[in-house]
Amino acid sequence: MSFHKHVLPNGLTIVGEISPSARSVAAGFFVKTGSRDETPQECGVSHFLEHMVFKGTPNRTALEVNYDFDKIGASYNAFTSEENTVFYAAILPEYLPEAVDILADILRPSLRGADFDMEKKVIIEEIGMYDDQPMWCAYDNAKKAFFDEHPLGNSILGTAASITALTREQMQAYYDRRYVAPNITVALAGNFAFADAVKLIEKSCGAWPGGTAPRKNITPVAPRKYQQVMTKDKLNQEQVFMLAPAPAADSPERYAADTLAMIVGDDSGSRLYWALVDPGYADSADMGFHDYEGTGGYFLSFSCEPDNTEDNLAIIRDILHQVQTEGVSDEELAVAKSKILSRVVRGSERPMGRMQALGMGWMYLKTYRSVDEELANFDAVTLKDIRGVLDKYPFDQLTVLALGPLAKLDA
Amino acid sequence: MTQQVFQHTLPNGLTLLLERMDHVRSAAVNFLIPAGCVYDPPEQLGLVSIFSDMITRGAGDRDSRALTLAMDSLGLDHSESVGQLHLRFWGSTLARSIPPALELFADILRRPHLPDEQLDSVKSLALQDLQALEDEPRAKVMVEMRRRFWPHPLGQDRRGSEESIERITPRGLRDFHASHFGPKGTIMSVAGNMDWQPLRDQVERLFGDWQGNDVRPPKLIAPIKGQAHLDKDTTQTQIVIGYPSVPFGDPEYYAALGAVQVLSGGMGARLFTEVREKRGLCYAVSANYQTFKQVAGILCYAGTTTERAQETLDVTIGELKRMIDGVSEEEVQRVRAGLKSSVIMQEESTSSRAGALASDWYYLNRVRSMDEIQQAIDALSPRSILDHVKKYPPRDFTIVTLGKNALTLP
Numbered sequence: 001m002s003f004h005k006h007v008l009p010n011g012l013t014i015v016g017e018i019s020p021s022a023r024s025v026a027a028g029f030f031v032k033t034g035s036r037d038e039t040p041q042e043c044g045v046s047h048f049l050e051h052m053v054f055k056g057t058p059n060r061t062a063l064e065v066n067y068d069f070d071k072i073g074a075s076y077n078a079f080t081s082e083e084n085t086v087f088y089a090a091i092l093p094e095y096l097p098e099a100v101d102i103l104a105d106i107l108r109p110s111l112r113g114a115d116f117d118m119e120k121k122v123i124i125e126e127i128g129m130y131d132d133q134p135m136w137c138a139y140d141n142a143k144k145a146f147f148d149e150h151p152l153g154n155s156i157l158g159t160a161a162s163i164t165a166l167t168r169e170q171m172q173a174y175y176d177r178r179y180v181a182p183n184i185t186v187a188l189a190g191n192f193a194f195a196d197a198v199k200l201i202e203k204s205c206g207a208w209p210g211g212t213a214p215r216k217n218i219t220p221v222a223p224r225k226y227q228q229v230m231t232k233d234k235l236n237q238e239q240v241f242m243l244a245p246a247p248a249a250d251s252p253e254r255y256a257a258d259t260l261a262m263i264v265g266d267d268s269g270s271r272l273y274w275a276l277v278d279p280g281y282a283d284s285a286d287m288g289f290h291d292y293e294g295t296g297g298y299f300l301s302f303s304c305e306p307d308n309t310e311d312n313l314a315i316i317r318d319i320l321h322q323v324q325t326e327g328v329s330d331e332e333l334a335v336a337k338s339k340i341l342s343r344v345v346r347g348s349e350r351p352m353g354r355m356q357a358l359g360m361g362w363m364y365l366k367t368y369r370s371v372d373e374e375l376a377n378f379d380a381v382t383l384k385d386i387r388g389v390l391d392k393y394p395f396d397q398l399t400v401l402a403l404g405p406l407a408k409l410d411a
Numbered sequence: 412m413t414q415q416v417f418q419h420t421l422p423n424g425l426t427l428l429l430e431r432m433d434h435v436r437s438a439a440v441n442f443l444i445p446a447g448c449v450y451d452p453p454e455q456l457g458l459v460s461i462f463s464d465m466i467t468r469g470a471g472d473r474d475s476r477a478l479t480l481a482m483d484s485l486g487l488d489h490s491e492s493v494g495q496l497h498l499r500f501w502g503s504t505l506a507r508s509i510p511p512a513l514e515l516f517a518d519i520l521r522r523p524h525l526p527d528e529q530l531d532s533v534k535s536l537a538l539q540d541l542q543a544l545e546d547e548p549r550a551k552v553m554v555e556m557r558r559r560f561w562p563h564p565l566g567q568d569r570r571g572s573e574e575s576i577e578r579i580t581p582r583g584l585r586d587f588h589a590s591h592f593g594p595k596g597t598i599m600s601v602a603g604n605m606d607w608q609p610l611r612d613q614v615e616r617l618f619g620d621w622q623g624n625d626v627r628p629p630k631l632i633a634p635i636k637g638q639a640h641l642d643k644d645t646t647q648t649q650i651v652i653g654y655p656s657v658p659f660g661d662p663e664y665y666a667a668l669g670a671v672q673v674l675s676g677g678m679g680a681r682l683f684t685e686v687r688e689k690r691g692l693c694y695a696v697s698a699n700y701q702t703f704k705q706v707a708g709i710l711c712y713a714g715t716t717t718e719r720a721q722e723t724l725d726v727t728i729g730e731l732k733r734m735i736d737g738v739s740e741e742e743v744q745r746v747r748a749g750l751k752s753s754v755i756m757q758e759e760s761t762s763s764r765a766g767a768l769a770s771d772w773y774y775l776n777r778v779r780s781m782d783e784i785q786q787a788i789d790a791l792s793p794r795s796i797l798d799h800v801k802k803y804p805p806r807d808f809t810i811v812t813l814g815k816n817a818l819t820l821p
Contacts, residue, residue, distance in 0.1 A: 021434035022434075022759065023755050023756060023758050024752075024755065024756050024759065054678075062688060063679065063684060063688065066677065066678040066679035066683070066684070066688070067679040067741075067745065069677065069678065069679070070676070070677035070678065070679040070680070070745040070748065070749060071744065071748055072748060072752075073745075073748035073749045073750075073751055073752030073753070074677075074752070075752065075753070075756070076678075090752075091752065092751075092752055092755060092756075118689075118690075118691040119691065120691070121691030121692070122687060122691045122693070122694055123694075124716070125691075125693050125694040125714070125716060128646040128647045128694075128714075128715075129647055129714055131646040131647075132548050132549075132645045132646050132647055132714075133547070134546050234644055235545075235546050236543065236545050236546050237539065237542055237543050237546055268479060268482070268483055268488075268489075269479040269480060269482075269483040274476070277536070278475070278532065279532045280532035280533065280534070280535030280536045280539075281535075282539075283536050283539035283540060283543060303539075303543070304539070305539060305542070331480075334484070335480065335483045335484050338483065338485065338486040339483055339486050339488075340486075341486055341505070342437070342485075342486025342487070342488065342503075342504045342505055342508070343486070343488070345436050345437055345505060346437045346488075346503060346504075346761075349436070349437060349759060349760070349761070350756075350759045351759070
């Protein structure tokens, strides 16, 4: 494995990790923009724009974009988060020139009015699809309650109303503001030659405009003790989220926080598993660590029969209190490290996985971390580090959101 | 890059397969045990699902906690999934941790505790699983589709019912283990950075004296088929359309696969193009090939808001029927490129390869080489796909919808 980096004169960064034994190569264009960068009037535009990027350029119609990707057998897609919009493809090595040509071309979309109107319908269908998924609705609303006024609480999809109201001109303005070369990183991983890739990208992207796309409000989120019940009496199960602040993506404490979340709430052998799932009190229970630029959060969630919700909440508060006051054990830490080692290694065996890790690592840290360096960072976590992160980010003030048949929760 | 595939069938009937992948650090292991939910006793539907949860709650010398701790300490991610014909055990971790993981798997498969006192907890989880199905429209519509589309009991849902779950007893679980768990028909496949001889020696030591099962596949009863609507107050209407195809292993298999790829192989495929790209009718639309040994089918899915559901159904059915008019050379080129990529990229995933080895062995009694698959893909042409579609035209649709309003069906 070898790492390479090159910055074009217009500010576009290219990073690559070469793995000669790989059968494929993956390439991703990472744009540092997402729902947190939207104004209230633009709610949902980042994700809608991600769709529009596939709807054609001066060189290709929407259908030609799809046909050209399919012609080279690409596995391709895109996703939008609070902070990033990523367009990617994995291809056999001989098709890298075509893949770069298509990806670079579609990143300069025409945003044609007819396509805009058609895709609006698809977005509204996507919103409808998620609307029928209780776990997702609970997650989205819990995130909003937790982040409150902070822009990380902005909805990624937007609402049917905000999408309906959005104009092509607003999207164009957002695009012009955010899709500037210094705000974009290209990450490649797998079997390819870096110098050749740089030439291809320079040819396609060298003329992209420079400029800056600063991000507003990257302050840490404050704890918010808050409780909300969303009653949906047609549902059977109650979905519950509990959120608390955690370290940021660029913090060295992220490794301890991630490890702690695994000890408390992994789906196998964690404290939540033994206390809730093993005895059948909840049909799922887990805790994840979500990190963002400038802040982070622990997302604890479970689903259960509505009548068990109060008891389960009490059990969880006890677990969190115990972890907070007594910390975790040597054995728990050692087991968590074994799981992490196995998951990181397996996640890195495909170029697609490495490309994502490489691109995200660059977006947040502007440094390269090889698989072994990443493993060493986790391996270095001590009980003292976990104590430190617990002291700095205690679980004592939780944002709680329940969605399901329940009418209310005791305070 | 020559493939390194090894195979050995033990005298007791257990088949071991390995694909050695020396460019990775991990390995994945897969057990297919012929003990799927079609073997649920009719009075105790849901038993195999309950069993699959109980079986990891202690085995050999370890109780439930000790067993979980042992697996987690090896970094072993694992799952137990209930298929129609097989109970599948999957595990993956670093290759060097696979030998100790196999010791644990041998305990789980051969010496599970099935602790009586945990049955109520597991039943509670099974009942919640049933309840949760009602909250998940897409899963719910598929359950009804499978029930109608496949010959009984291939379409039977693994979850059972509230009443049948109540009837499950500790004794029933132990009897099921005694009668259905054993080496006959069991396929164990491994893919990753492993050496053959030590693996084979270990498996012979762990499973060589395993005896037991003698299970006959169930007799199949003709499917219900037809059309149905499930009333549900949801934002979207769920639509599933099924029609027959040829099973895996049939000489027509690759042509059938080619045809479904024309419909749903990439974003340029017909369903995505006509239903989503040109009309904006939905976010998700797809067609999937599914197979058993004797029967196979194509299942198409679309989810769309109530007002546009009728048009979505009509356009989708129209595309299925239009297959008989033929496919273009450009479409087949795209299908070949997509299949070729996915076959080669599968070589980067130990889990995919372990799964493919087991499924090849189950259906074909051999493992297909990459070259063989490649040649079959290269041989796809507009002619071969059209010939297949003419022989097996999309028609006799089984249709299930779920949502606020029933649709007018063709």
